[in-house]
Amino acid sequence: MSFSNLGLSEKVLAAVAATGYTNPTPIQEQAIPHVLARKDVLGIAQTGTGKTAAFVLPMLTILEKGRARARMPRTLILEPTRELAAQVKENFDRYGAGQKLNVALLIGGVSFGDQDAKLTRGVDVLIAxxxxLLDHTERGGLLLTGVELLVIDEADRMLDMGFIPDIERICKLVPFTRQTLFFTATMPPEIRRITEAFLHNPQKVEVSKPATTAVTVTQSQVPAGREAHEKRELLRRLLREAKDLKNAIIFCNRKREVAIVHKSLQKHGFSVGALHGDMDQPARMAALEQFRKGELPLLVASDVAARGLDIPEVSHVFNFDVPHHPDDYVHRVGRTGRAGRTGTAISIVTPLDQKSMVAIEKLIGQSIPRAEGDYEVHADGGEQGDRPRESRGRDRDRSRGGRGKPQRGRDRERSHEPREARHAADAAPSSDAKPAAEARPAREARPAREARPPREARQGSEARHGSRPQANNSHVPSIGRPEPRRQREIDTEPGDHSHLPAFLLRPVRSPAGA
DNA sequence: AAAAAAG
Structure with missing residues (x-):
């Protein structure tokens, strides 16, 4: 099967050919002819099935005839998240390059006025x-009475997000006679109800995309203690040691955690961005764009990034938190191994996550093996094993995750002299970068030197992982970003960076240490 | 349990 006999216009076929795609996916093959026949379509398909092109391509063909009038868009596409909406617009830009189409994106968090001006000029495709969207209609700047075709995308997700009342309102504003394309991954009763209300004699198109992960993705789980700082330490280690890591999305369950992990990784010298719904929209778009372009190899994200976002060639997905709902696991892992490429998905699993993992394994119909390597709690002196708690105090993260609330550096230092002495010693090699205000009193620097032996011992234990052949880390330097880190630590809390990946540290015998 | 979306 090729694109050429689906009924698409020459222009659209040329645009598809230009992108290198030759064969339609099953959902495209089934849906496109119905759309072109102006039938309502009920598409049951997960993201990653080529669903977007399944409506974008025929819409482009349909839109070649006719022209938009001011404030009266000809077609309307509803998306649950701003990123997905932006992504659909990119599809129109890509495949519609040869057409003089006006495409407008109506999403929150960005200038209202620009959007309004665009509506005034008339748009063929409104993505919102x-x-x-309702904001614009209520202010009178937008009339939906000219909409010929309505797309409701990710309907089940809209349901989850409480958007269905809004969708129902919007549907009342578009003509009854419009064509409707309705996409959902699942069919819960509430969704079934609204398909009956919104669709007229729909053609049902179902893609058997079992709730499973791609075979090209190597999945594993790594046990961890439940403390967040332990998980962060483990994450850093996993990032350092990951094979063939080109870029990675690190998923957390909570926005707060996204922010914490992001900040922590930054402090540890990683080149990393963040994406969650409490960030302002320009920051969200910038992070996603930088990640897509490869400028940022790492992205810490909430589930806003789990579904639908098309980021080609994500080599690794990390679940910093195991998702509580197994579907979310499938969506997250689906960010890698796309289009037949290989991928790696690694989940950090605490004892509390065991139940979730069982549910995930049941859903995907396969067991997820424990990662190879000594991630277990070991008897032979491992990271979590017989390593004394005191010697782990070196991880500054502990002051947050371990005690619940962030603590100011100074308070911490008074709390536990012996440990902090070592702490200071650890900090020494990189403390040259610190502003004077953050310098520790000399009184504390002195015991630091005396405490050097324990630090060496600990570095040895760290080196157990770091002592792997350099080649193992050879891919990582692009991830590390030593210089900016030194800038950043100024506006984060003072602390020790000795646990940076070896390749990020200046020579072991740095001036301060020699 | 949380995230997402209108300010």
Whole structure:
């Protein structure tokens, strides 16, 4: 099967050919002819099945005839998240390059006025998240009475997010006679109900995309203690040691955790961005764009990034937190191994996550092996094994995750002299970068030197992982970003960077240490 | 349990 006999226009076929795609995916093959026949379509398909092109391509063909009038878009596409909406717009830009189409994106968090101006000029395709769309209609800047074709994408997710009342309102504003394309990954009763209300004699198109992960993705789980700082330490180690890591998305369950992990990785010298819904929209777009372009190899994200985002060639997905819902696991892991490429998905699993993992394994129908390597709690002196708690105090993260609330550096230092003495010693090699205000009193620097032996011992234990052949880390330097880190530590809390990956540290015998 | 979306 090729694109050429689906009924798409020459222009659209040329645009598809230009992108290198030759064969339609099953959902495209089934849906496109129905859309072109102006039938309603009920598409049951997960993301990653080529669903977006399944409506974008025929819409482009349909839109070749006719022209948009001011404030009256000809077609409307509803998306649950701003990123997905932006991504659909990119599809129109890509495949519609040869057409003079006006495509407008109506999403929150960005300038209202620009959007309004665009609406005034007339748009062929309006892509929107519900809130901002209703905002525009209520202010009178937008009339939906000219909409010929309505797309409701990711309907089940909209349901999860409480958007269905908004969707129902919007549907009342578009003509009854419009064509409707409705996409959902699942069919819960509430979704079934609204398909009956919104669709007229729909053609059902179902892609058997079992709730499973791609065979090209190597999955593993790594046990961890439940403390967040332990998980962060483990994450850093996994990042350092990951094979063939080109870029990675690190998923957390909570926005707060995203921010913490992001900041922590930054402090440890990683080149990393963040993406969650509490960030302002320009920051969200910038992070995603930098990640897509490869400028940022690492992205810490909430589930806003789990579904639908098309980021080609994500080599690794890390679950910093195991998702509580198994579907989310499938979506997250689906960010890698796309289009037949290989990928790696590594989940950090605490004892509390065991139940979730069982549910995930049941859903995907396979067991997820424990990662190879000594990630277990070891009897032979491992990271979590017989390593004394005191010697782990070197991990500054501990002051946050371990005690619940962030503590100011100074308070910490008074709390436990012996440990902090070592702490100071650890900090010494990189403390040259610190502003004077953060320098520790000399009184504390002195015991630091006396405490050097324990530090060496600990570095040895760290080197157990770091002592792997250099080649193992050879891919990582692009991830590390030593210089900016030294800038950043100024506006984060003072602390020790001795646990940076070996390749990020200046020579072991740095001036301060020699 | 949380995230997402309108300010």
């Amino acid at each position: 998240t519900p809130g901002r």
